[in-house]
Amino acid sequence: MKKLIILFAILSFWACNSAQNEAESNTNKENATSGITSREEFNDLSIYNISTVWNTQHGEEITFKDLEGHVLAVVMVYTSCKTACPRLAADMRNIEKQVSAKNKMNVKYVLISIDPEMDTPERLTQFGKDYKLEGDQWLFLQGTEETVREFANVVAVKYKEISPMDFSHSNIISVFDAEGVMQHQQEGLNVDNKETVAKIIELSK
């Protein structure tokens, strides 16, 4: 049986490319413990399961797991956007204001760029300044084409590049609890955000 497991491990190494690093390490972990999966004990639906690394507006690297214990309000935007994104940013600021008034500490407001090529940490910092989204509670993330597509799929945000500077995208603010599980979504612009605010307050400390 042991030999079999070793052979399996070798075979697993052989087939997969670097994009599947996580997959490989999981495979090996499992093999090492004779078929008992030793994955970390996150909720199955938690975004902490996503192991991709993002750059923050301060140029630091971060994974969702690093945000454990925080309630997250997440929106996907891009900085050269002229129509919806400023309004989305305003919606986020508005939500933040109402939640902060309740002295909620463990909440982060996360803006993920759907244009990772253009939106460098510098540009994201500037966007934060321009729209007064500044402070520790604000987090801007730059990923890659691939990781952004994957995350957009988690929150069911649709987007497409229609020209180098312009994307069409859905306007959704998603709320995740302190275990990384999505609990609420608000769709559209300038909609009544009462429900979203109430949800964040309910989930946070």
Added chain:
Amino acid sequence: MLRYFKIFLFFVIVPFNIWAQEVEMQLVSGGIYTPLYGSTEESQVEIPGFFMDAKPVTHEQFQLFVLQYPEWRKSNVRRLYADESYLNSWKGDFGVPRQLKNSPVNNVSWYAAKAYCECQDKRLPTTDEWEFVAMASEKSVDAREDSLFNQRIVSSYEKPKTFLKEVGKTTPNYYGIYDLHGLVWEWVYDFNSIIITEESRSNNSTDNNLFCAGGAVSANDLMNYAAFMRYAIRSSVKARNTMSNMGFRCVKDDTKVLSSKLIY
């Protein structure tokens, strides 16, 4: 019993795997065309040449994949990446019903399909690539104006349980590719890029409050009803969803095309 089963799988199936991974692919010479939806401002897209799996991925092929990658077994897969009906025709982690071995794998999520392709050093096709190949009939690279061709596709969408059929049993298209129509819908990499939503269905128009620049992407070939159905299906699913009538196949860049592009 399980142990014997595993040994059996190992000696019988895994050595097979070494060449079974080498599934037949066909070269799709690229071109320029106008897709139904979501094209750029110029409305035409250029498709560089690429290789596409000649047939959809089958249950048997997917079984080999989960053998190697335990995290994609039914009992292990995270709910974030696949919903409850993932591989639901299988009995347990490896139990593919014998009559389905050569049928297209179904009830797989976008994440699972993407991981499968990456593990074969391939990728999922983009919507534009898939649709480009799908407009070819047996004789022509673009049969979208051929009413019989369209009729055949639409009527295949109306047949129930076509996912039970075996792959590769019909006539291949111009590129030698089978079953783009007639068995299952197929996942594409950017399925979530097209904005036809519940909202636009209920409003009969794109709601610009919901989508930044939403009006820029709209149908320009409403004649093509079959393609319209595919776009509508894609826009209605989520990446973790699994459906009995949704499978996938993989593609690979034509490295020759890419390197020759670099030279120019």
